[in-house]
Amino acid sequence: MIAWANQGSAPNNCLKSIRRIALTVVLHLKKETDKIKRVEIDEIGQLLIFPETLKFPMVYRTATEVHWDPECKCLYSPRPSEWTYFDWYNHILEVVQNEGNYKLKLTDRTEWKNIPKELKTEIMKERKTKHNNGYEP
Numbered sequence: 001m002i003a004w005a006n007q008g009s010a011p012n013n014c015l016k017s018i019r020r021i022a023l024t025v026v027l028h029l030k031k032e033t034d035k036i037k038r039v040e041i042d043e044i045g046q047l048l049i050f051p052e053t054l055k056f057p058m059v060y061r062t063a064t065e066v067h068w069d070p071e072c073k074c075l076y077s078p079r080p081s082e083w084t085y086f087d088w089y090n091h092i093l094e095v096v097q098n099e100g101n102y103k104l105k106l107t108d109r110t111e112w113k114n115i116p117k118e119l120k121t122e123i124m125k126e127r128k129t130k131h132n133n134g135y136e137p
Helices: 010-029 083-101 117-129
Strands: 032-041 047-051 067-069 074-076 102-107 111-113
Touching: 010 032, 047 083, 083 102
Parallel strands: 032 102, 032 111
Antiparallel strands: 032 047, 047 074, 067 074
16 A cells, blocks of 8 residues: 555556456356257267357367367267266266356257157256256247
8 A cells, every 4th residue: 555655546557457357357257158059969879069159179188088070060979888878968068168168058949860859858957957047948
């Protein structure tokens, strides 16, 4: 405080800087959201999640077995062995959320291709409860 007394507007400048830093942190922490266009199990048994607009070309760097296919523009998992498709679905969304600060949400228009009815029901139920309103009509 004594040093500021001789600098006139330093306290105001300091407060402005603190506010600017706080706003930057809040904006950085805010998760960008995208809709899930399609959920699919392909012909070789991989789970694919198609975001509507976001791309994740660097997701392989997380070393989580989640990958990005630039041709089909989707996130995908290996074929399940120890984990179920449901586990992989949740894992992909958690990796995107925790490592990339993005949230992917199902919508009424999300397409389901080669997804067993039981799996779809389980995913829909989980997204509505656990993931804090992870569903958009």
